[in-house]
Amino acid sequence: MNQKIRIGTRGSKLAMWQAQFVATALQERGHHTEIVQISTLGDRVQDRFLHEIGGKGVFIREIEKQLIEGTIDLGVHSLKDIPAQLPASLAIVAYACRHAVEDVLVLPEVPRRIPLLATDRLNVESLAALGAVTIATGSLRRQNLLSSASAQVTLEPIRGNVDTRLRKLEEHLEWDALILARAALERLQLPARQRMIPLDPAWFVPSPCQGILGLEMNVHNPWAAEVAAALNHRETARFAQVERQVLSLLGADCELPVGVHAYSCGTEIACDAVVLATAGRTARAKVTLASSQVENLPRLVVEALFDNGLKQVMQALGLPCPQLE
16 A cells, blocks of 8 residues: 555654654554644643643644644654644544553652662552651642652652653752653663653552553544554553543542543453542542453443542532532
8 A cells, every 4th residue: 555654743762762663563564654743732831730821632633633634644642742732623543552551750860868779669568667858740640649649749840851851850959850651761772761660550550541651643533543553552551441431420620730640450350440629639449350351341440439439529629529420
């Protein structure tokens, strides 16, 4: 087939890696590709938090506009950046195999108050044992998970791409660490991955669909959708759909600090979820079902969150409580 597949992406190193990863996979299947760099609002505005400029959707709106207009055929995104509700003419047609799901603490080149621990994963107890430390993150979810686990953690806001954040960590001598997604460090093969301490996802529940690439298409472009669907990883798609459906049932947007992680447990599928407010108000849930009943899992997770204080958390956040029909 000679028709070229135009792949839209942001221009950051990580976004370009992701687009090239998809382009290479398509080329191996005999397709011609072209990568189109698109500047997004999230890239242009670096001096405010995401929830102040429109939430995670600020990284994809310009790409979606070009998908709708037909100037590109495929948008490649970190799926965690895609809101639960898509424009009517767009759909996620493929989910690339999930990379590492955890968040990680990244230490500076010369560690300060946090040693490079001989541990597979940091949990609540080992975080508290670190004592008074300063950690940089711009995510409401990450901030509230840290502050609810230890009153001795000082939080510092940070924005920017991965390279920018690592540079700021070295410049700010009072910072002991920053938090990044493990997938970003490993995809870019950055030296900083040698100084990372994974955070236990059972406690530090990742952002929904963290570590997954989503391939977005215009539903009126069936040829391109069929091409991209060949890259779909079935198990990853199943987990991603559970996590995104939990988001949808919560009515989640940029103001809601939420973590959702679905994963396999032998013949069963489990899902951890957390919704957080300040002052330690937290609703947590873990639900496990037979894999054959996966379609029931998102609703059961949200019901469990209600049983564990979701209404009070939403009130503390000043947000409307979701309604389950």
